[in-house]
Amino acid sequence: MTTFTSEQDAFIQHQDGNAVCIAGAGTGKTTTLVGLIGQKLESISANSMLVLMFNKDIRSDFKQKLQASGVMQDVPVHTFHSFCLKFLNQTGYLRETGYQIDFNEGEQDKRFAKQILRGIAQQEKSYQRQQLIKDPKTIELLMNFIGLVKAYLLPPKEVFDLTDINHEYRFILDAYREFETVRKQHKKLFFDDWLVESVKVLKQSEAIRAQYQNQIRLLVVDEFQDINNAQYALLKALLGDQAQLIAVGDVDQCIYKWRGSAPQFMLNFERDFAPATTTPCQIPSVLGIP
Incomplete structure (x- = not known):
């Protein structure tokens, strides 16, 4: 059984408003996110959740750790781009425009x-x-x-x-x-267009935007310090009044500045996603999940 620190447990049990957990490498953030998902599944269905990550290897690892923790529900876990690819297909954008994914x-x-x-x-x-x-x-x-x-x-x-x-x-x-x-x-x-076009569709179609905002109750974002303007715009468009945004990251760990990452989004989290709280994450005393 996983033992959490008081800070991690407070983050996992967070109920009202949005929240960001300051967690660098080696602080057990993946374990904390797994615990968070398990807790939220007690009150939110898996298909009302969306977990966004930055690369497919981390995505696959996270899905395995969810299963290892006992989570059997099919929680949607995507990279930003795999979500956008699915979005462009599901909304009919590709069929209607004739654009082809490269x-x-x-x-x-x-x-x-x-x-x-x-x-x-x-x-x-x-x-x-x-x-x-x-x-x-x-x-x-x-x-x-x-x-x-x-x-x-x-x-x-x-x-x-x-x-x-x-x-x-x-x-x-x-x-x-x-x-x-x-x-x-x-x-x-091309790869960078998937996100741009998804944002355009969400901004231009009130019906599609409402559909996704009504569906998503919990939006979880890992490595929040690495999001860029386009990814930020996507999150803003997906978040409805009933949705809760839970993010994890550390501005000192930003590795994608060369391709447009904007750490100020994490620094301004409490302002941009109010009401919101910021919580530090510490290494748990016992890690049942590495």
Whole structure:
């Protein structure tokens, strides 16, 4: 049997309002989340819950630990992207728009980027500029920039101004616009688009937004310090008046700043998700689940 600290038990038993647990590596946060889900299942059905995580390995590990703890109900545990993929299918978005999901991450989108940069290079008279634009590092820069624009949900120029990219690379603004034109012509949704389009659907369709807000009673987010603007917008759109948001994270453990993570969302949790409380998590004295 798992023994929890008083702080962890208070978090697990939390009833009213939203809550964030400050928990770094080695603090037993997974055990605490498993305990939380088990407790909440006493009053909330599994299909009224949604657990969001950052990668499929952690997702699989968490599902195994839920089962090992005795939770037999099928609690929906997703990565942000697997949830969005399911969402785009369930809502009929893919069928109605004709867009296709691209699962071959980093291949076709990179081919588009190469072709676009070659076209821009051909318009340059300077051989040095041509080589700069066609350089493999520039292709990677463009791919990273595309990801940042979609993570920030901001216009490309605003994102460019927020970064420390040298101004000699301003051509990536034109490259981004052309990339989006080509992507839409080919009816492709690349990995970063899944989240962006899900947010758009939720914002534009009151009926779909109401459907999900009425269904979700408990929304649990792991590694909350790593969410970006697009993920934050998704959470806001999914949270209805009857839903409770429970988050776990530690701003000192933020590892995705390079792709748009915004730790201030965790720092501003009590303000943005009021009424909310912040609780520290300590290592339990006995871990029945590692």
